[in-house]
Amino acid sequence: MTGTGTGSTGIGPHGTGTGIRLHAPAPGWSIAADVVVVGSGVAGLTAALRCEAAGLKTVVVTKARLDDGSTRWAQGGIAAALGEGDTPEQHFDDTLVAGAGLCDEEAVRILVTEGPDAVRRLIATGAHFDESSEGGLELTREGGHHRRRIAHAGGDATGAEISRALVEAVRARGLRTIENALVLDLLTDAEGRTAGVTLHVMGEGQHDGVGAVHAPAVVLATGGMGQVFSATTNPSVSTGDGVALALRAGAEVSDLEFVQFHPTVLFLGADAEGQQPLVSEAVRGEGAHLVDADGVRFMVGQHELAELAPRDIVAKGIMRRMQEQDAEHMFLDARHFGAAMWEHRFPTILAACRAHGIDPVHEPVPVAPAAHYASGGVRTDSRGRTTVPGLYACGEVACTGVHGANRLASNSLLEGLVYAERIVADIAAGPADNAPHARVPQPVPQPEKPAHPLLAPEARFTIQRIMAEGAGVLRSADSLAKAAERLQRLHTDARDALDENGKTAEPGVDTWEATNLLCVARVLVAAAQVREETRGCHWREDHADRDDTTWRRHIVVRLNPDRALAVRTTDTADFPPTLPQALGSARAGEAPMARPARPSRPQEQ
Secondary structure (H helix, E strand, O other): OEEOOOOOOOOOOOOOOOOOOEOOOOOOOEEEOOEEEEOOOHHHHHHHHHHHHOOOOEEEEOOOOOOOOOHHHOOOOEEOOOOOOOOHHHHHHHHHHHOOOOOOHHHHHHHHHHHHHHHHHHHHHOOOOOEOOOOOEOEEOOOOOOOOOEEOOOOOOHHHHHHHHHHHHHHHOOOEEEOOEEEEEEEEOOOOOEEEEEEEEOOOOOOOEEEEEEOOEEEEOOOOOHHHOOEEOOOOOOOOHHHHHHHHOOOOEEOOOOEEEEEEEEOOOOOOOEEOOEOOHHHHHOOOEEEOOOOOOOOEOOEOOHHHOOHHHHHHHHHHHHHHHOOOOEEEEOHHHHHHHHHHHOHHHHHHHHHOOOOOOOOOEEEEEEEEEEOOEEEOOOOOEOOOOOEEEOHHHEEOOOOOOOOOOOHHHHHHHHHHHHHHHHHHOOOOOOOHHHOOOOOOOOOOOOOEOOOOOOHHHHHHHHHHHHOOOOEOHHHHHHHHHHHHHHHHHHHHHHHHHOOOOOOOHHHHHHHHHHHHHHHHHHHHHHOOOOEOOEOEOOEOOOOHHHHOOOEEEEEOOOOOEEEEEOOOOOOOOOHHHHOOOOOOOOOOOOOOOOOOOOOOO
């Protein structure tokens, strides 16, 4: 299934791409733009608004409604050094500690130095954050932060407020949007440059069925892939579509083994599947305690921050206690908050708990870890450029190097803001050369024979169970080998049916999603098999220690034209350059984008 080392280039006849595409009808309609943004969360809509402000003809494509992505489910808030006494340097240090040795320091410096102004621009766009009685931002703490630096809205409805503000701004400015549209594949021109995307529009509207948006720049902001697991905090649309598209297009992905399992997800039963209610880390930030059935605070003594340790440490602490006591869950005790605080500060969580028959005002809340956030994704540079010219990525679909082996709480919304703005700055500066095709792309006709088989819709649930059993919070060589074998069987059966008799599942949203899930599941398991250590949110029971000598480096995966995975490790912990940099395609005479200075520490008095 996989190879190691450099192996085949995975580059097709036109310089990039694999020649692999999803089986789908030919596009029946097309529109043209300067930029197509795929996704409508904080990263996608920020990119779209900035593109529009720069005078670029922009089309936003989103899988559901504009406000139906992962952003609106974010409860805790957005992290930035905005409080008195806080500095970007302190935020920098906390981020590196959480990332367990694999953060790209330049990427983190960009995040923490450009982040505060990015949040202020978000506020100027119309987002309203909770304020203190003095009129300033009301800031809280979350796991891994040594300062109160989390800005929140509506108590625990930060994502919903950010989404509302951005959606209103997009509609007010008349940006062209295509809702209920599943992106299928990247289009490229004869030289392997991005030329747009194909997509399928579901339901009634100006467009319907499979079509295309032709554009020389594509920004992937498709969110995560939590639906690859049985239990997740992610919405049903989070099926890894952006990562799968990028792989088929020949892009590299990195660090996909680092899936963060949120420690405190409302436990709905051992057989519960699909999206599960999140109990925000901010609840612990305000003083809630993790306890076992006997009321013992088991995180005390395990880390200096106890319940506010980084998420991987808390998730492992919960899992260990569950194993020791043969329990299915632990408890989060915040009865001491009282009714007034619950109703004012955490109304969304309170309502979710009560909807499931639990009243946190009077009883501890049963919690257990569930898949939450992908720290890895499509590999980018500091401008959001991938290894495919003209293809950009930001937000959860991307791997910028900010998160390393474990995302620091509430850094994700900030990353979406900061790197979306940097992508637009790169696009707005103009094409990499002055050739006409760079502005008016001419896509290469797609081959008549589909190169990628589709899975039946029910395969989705099979994949989720395989991943939950073999590649969840606890992993081992044995569990991962079994998962890899079962996933490969699904892949091989579908491939053989197509190759031998041309049969494949009927094209449609369910089959495309299942196929994308299998693609990202195979990559995740392959990377987790290679990384024989425990680091961040990757926990190998058979390799319990962190090994900086061997494994302080990144695992990079791409899809070869023969549909096999090529897996390699980098030589160091530094991110290697993406293809445009490696080919020396920087604009003639252009100065490199300014590298932010390391935040200075305040002088000690």
